[in-house]
Amino acid sequence: MMVRTAVMAGVVFVLAAGSAHSAEGMWTLDNLPRESLRERYGFEPDEAWVEQLMQASVRLASGCSGSFVSGEGLVLTNAHCVLRCVGELSGAEADYVNDGFVATARENELRCPAEELNRLESITDVSARIDAATDGRSGQAFIDARNGEKARIEAECVGDDAATVRCDVVELYGGGMHHLYRYRRYQDVRLVFSPEYRIGFFGGDPDNFNFPRYNLDMGLLRAYEDGQPVATDAHLSLRREGAEEGELVMVTGHPGKTRRLLTASQLERLRDVDLVNQLLYLSERRALLWQYGRSGEEAARQAQADLTLTENRIKVYRGQLAALQRPELFARRRADALRLRATAKTEDGDPWAAIASAQQAYRRIEAPYQMAERALGFDSEYFKLARDLVRAGEERAKPNAQRLREYQDAALTRLQQTVLTTAPIYPAYEETRLAWSLSKLRERLGPDDPLVKLVLGRESPEALAAKLVAGTELGDVDVRRKLWDGGFEAVSASTDPFIQLARAVDSVSRDLRQRYETQVEAVENKQAAVIARLRFAAFGDALYPDATFSLRLSYGEVRGWEENGRKIEPFTRIGGLFSRATGAEPFALPPSWRKVESTLDMETPFNFVTTNDIIGGNSGSPVINRNREVVGVAFDTNIHALGGAFGYDETLNRCVAVHSAAMLESLEKVYGAGTLAREMTAN
């Protein structure tokens, strides 16, 4: 056993930050860190335990995690994970974002216009099929072969059940391994509970990623099928007492993206190109939304969700940039590469050099690729809808395996849902973002760039945006449905100005995507697979892959940390919330809380921190004890863990969660939703 542990420690050092990383890792459920769990916590989960947990965990297709917490399809996640749904259900008349929403009876639950839940059913290793299909190919041929084989595997997996089955081929270890994840799909997702914005995001952006913390960042959804709540036998239940300091806790969820296996040249590109440019773009966008919102209450409401998410991304990226400004990180990556390179055979070539040269290729296309293909130059819902309609029309006419990934059969069910959403679109808000982003398009590419000239012609960004928004009918879901159903012909015949714009930029945009995929992504994938093989050979398979928004388990314990010689306690309490409230945004409490202040138990634990290794995408993950009882819902990390994209440091990185007691106490005493509390605690 010591050998295995020693190898583990070696691996961990290669992957991550410094010493004492025992809680490191986002482990796939078919490769849990069993030795560590046993040695450190004396915990040995059996197959049934894992299987039940897998079936109780859910992914929100919009980018979060959650868990079934009753036998009737009730899903616990974060308030910020249901924010978009709540916003889309709101309007000038009913502002559920700021006033909150509680359905104490089933018939009051409201369907989210564009949400989908996925529950993992099985994992199958399909590496051999992908390897066989791509063997000996590179560039475009590699991409085509890989995408084609993925599409075939996924189509076989889905069969005729696209409405209820979703299958994703997941690339692990940067392409070193491919697994097929088969999910049960639920598209009728209804809103059950969302707290007022003021308490769900108490402290707002200033407190975001900080701790001590006081957020009731919980939200409840319910999965329906055929108009009835889904029966979910394999579910979790809340344990009101939570977990003790030092107790083993685990988090299951869908961490979005880590970069712990990237090479130094990839990290340099991230630091110098992507993060800086994204941060500048988002910072501008933030002030744009903020000032737009200052023109009135309704405008503020329209921009609220985007502003919250923009501010959140800015904090995340700032944290990542700070982590990448530490020279030690690069020194370690280079040392790692040197060691592995020494084990390479002649036929492996120099994967690090090939990846470095792909980074140069990326730097050359970054501005147009981001502006056009990633649509940063067209910050508009209308444009997104138009592009999807235009491309879906074109792609669906092709054989499945030859389509762009996101228009393959496996993706269409979800795509149709987002294209035909009934969420409102606000023309003035669209015009503002579009005018601004068109000026960014011109700024990044220059006024003499052919694409810029094609888009703007002799117009200013402002005038063009006004004209496009005034002329479009894409705000009408029936118009979109006709275009979706009518396919290529209907889209080609459309004179809608956004459809015409999306069509006009599409050949340039597709060309950029092809250059990105063949010159950057294909190289990175092929070479990462070579490096992964070297790594497996050197360290065995007791390695976790970088996060890929697929199901993972992280283990750790309830624990505070020390900062500048000061000890940060692991729990906050409801009393602390009332002390911190000033009455001014974002430190104002909603009336519902002020009204019942005297009835609340001020000692109730509110938020708490654990050493679990999590990252964005894990939002809404259940925090469970060894009995699979929910002791909290993860909603954030501390500021130190923002560097977690590149490595884990157990002394500082913390997961932040809402305590089960706070959830139950507030449902019962603040929201009059004792029925929900009972449902979540029943076995």
Added chain:
Amino acid sequence: MMVRTAVMAGVVFVLAAGSAHSAEGMWTLDNLPRESLRERYGFEPDEAWVEQLMQASVRLASGCSGSFVSGEGLVLTNAHCVLRCVGELSGAEADYVNDGFVATARENELRCPAEELNRLESITDVSARIDAATDGRSGQAFIDARNGEKARIEAECVGDDAATVRCDVVELYGGGMHHLYRYRRYQDVRLVFSPEYRIGFFGGDPDNFNFPRYNLDMGLLRAYEDGQPVATDAHLSLRREGAEEGELVMVTGHPGKTRRLLTASQLERLRDVDLVNQLLYLSERRALLWQYGRSGEEAARQAQADLTLTENRIKVYRGQLAALQRPELFARRRADALRLRATAKTEDGDPWAAIASAQQAYRRIEAPYQMAERALGFDSEYFKLARDLVRAGEERAKPNAQRLREYQDAALTRLQQTVLTTAPIYPAYEETRLAWSLSKLRERLGPDDPLVKLVLGRESPEALAAKLVAGTELGDVDVRRKLWDGGFEAVSASTDPFIQLARAVDSVSRDLRQRYETQVEAVENKQAAVIARLRFAAFGDALYPDATFSLRLSYGEVRGWEENGRKIEPFTRIGGLFSRATGAEPFALPPSWRKVESTLDMETPFNFVTTNDIIGGNSGSPVINRNREVVGVAFDTNIHALGGAFGYDETLNRCVAVHSAAMLESLEKVYGAGTLAREMTAN
């Protein structure tokens, strides 16, 4: 001669980019690169030539350069250098910024509310006095001794003539040398000509720092004394024919700041801390101003100048950041340091290590220092005025040599002018910027920071900004005059909310400044002086110092460049302007130009590029030939020269200027100002 040239080449390599840097350098007028001028261009200026040029060159205290172009005090500079004055003279009734301004008769010339011209009269080496005063001191004692001695030198130099004499002790070579610059001061500065914004900034931010270019970026001021135009015998005159391709041209002006002598650790700090944080701040501010301006024409006018300057700074900083992302630059600095370090004696210590540790000290205080002392957290004219009034009241009560630099006698004349400006202040615009920047203060320092709590109390940034702006009377210049004249007592008794705010934050703010000066600046200065001595010993004194907003001469020639195999011609012509105009902002022409299109000579040279080594602060500099004739006015560089802060590359870096012919043609045919054209061409 070969020896000296060889040393020069060595020096140049140490300072700057690669090979062939013959046009490199921003030379003080007492140390011109005579050998290079003679060897490369056969040009040997005599003392009279230099003296006349010095007297014809002027500095705009607001941050630009210019030249006397007639015997009656007429000053040629850029439109963007008079933009603030033009904005301050405008209002909702008269919009000179967008409609332009021409005074064809003296009585129509309008006094700028807060501009000052300085004409250099003499340069004296005072290094020995500063060295003697600071000898053996460090930290606060070093700062006090240096500032005290500077104040004494300046006070002696000014004597009783503060109204007409300005004296600055200029730190050269990062503190390795100190020279006293004595200027003639002119505070009655009147606006004579400013073109419409559309033609002065044709192409706007998209074309800024680009070439080919078509900007009539010229402005005319006139210096007055006792109500009469100043007689300026030593003046320049325009040469309509301009200069030929390949011809020697020189630029005199006041380059603001270069960093060619900084160490690698200083550049790292600049790259990772200052530039990134400034860029994020400015990017947000940009969208704030843009969206504020979209609420109406008057709002757009209020924000216009700030928006232009913000966008300009963003482009400059982005260029600098890109230059600092090249690893070669750091490799060269480190090699330079290694070579010089080898020549150091034991008593020199390790200046590079000391400077590196000062950078760590800076990183620790950067956020509060920038937010509080540099007032980024208080983006408001009211706050700036309040701080100056509070500090002036306090500082003026102290002996001159013990005051903060900007409140010493030598600076008071100019300070009083800016504090008592009659420029309008717009409350809604103030409130917007202040609310936003207070939220940045909270963001950078965190909601629990004592200063943040002191400032915000239980208020939100928005509510506090509204309250402060509603309550202040500082918009009234008479109120300010009473506080200025009343000094410490009047300020202490004031209940104006901005005065109270400025007073409240002052002790924290002064403390941060002291930490910055003693832990960062004093170390950098002392150690830069050591490095400068090593450098002089190794390479002789044929070195130019980093730019310091003091008078410099740069030489070069009219020349295009090659880019991606394409040759960029050095001249654009008026015909090109009309081809580029689309009618939409920022490529729309003003009516005045469209009206006379048929009468203009389309072959007239408009803008041109030269190899001169210039940087921000050089705006408005005359471009002259060897006969001291003005062939253009410098207003910009190309995009490559943005890295010029760190080094010069003759193959790519270019100065961009308005051609003399375009200035004369437009004054005569577009603006009916033939009298001004004649005045500028008379000898």
